[in-house]
Amino acid sequence: MTPTELWSADTDQQVTCLACGQTLDREEAREYDKYGDRWDRDGKTFEYLCKPCDRDRCHQPRDGLEATLVAADAGRTDRESFLRRYCELDAGDTESARRRS
Structure with missing residues (x-):
């Protein structure tokens, strides 16, 4: 073809x-x-x-987003648990980035 x-x-x-x-x-x-x-x-x-x-949709880079969603159990847990876990993971990523700067 x-x-x-x-x-x-x-x-x-x-x-x-x-x-x-x-x-x-x-x-x-x-x-x-x-x-x-x-x-x-x-x-x-x-x-x-x-x-x-x-x-x-947002056209900004999404480096690490998919891994964070999976780690936060997106689609496998209730909304409240997902959001709490996502915020914990995101806060950890932000803190790690701040320490690297």
């Missing part, structure tokens, strides 16, 4: 915005890489955002 054929097959695809749930054509969506490095494509499956949701 040529690169043009690969691109064409991808653009015919329907995807779902991970933020609002809207179903849209792949060519109308924006790729979202939860690790923040969409340029490293090897072995990855991307999620997608519709253009309005992509504009609304």
Whole structure:
């Protein structure tokens, strides 16, 4: 399959915005890489955002965010426990960064 054929097959695809749930054509969506490095494509499956949701999201670097969410049990514990643990982990990261400066 040529690169043009690969691109064409991808653009015919329907995807779902991970933020609002809207179903849209792949060519109308924006790729979202939860690790923040969409340029490293090897072995990855991307999620997608519709253009309005992509504009609304924070585009700042997310170094360490995914690891912090996993460590705080995101999606596996109740909201209060998750937020308490996330804040503890985030405060520890901030304190470590301050000591390195």
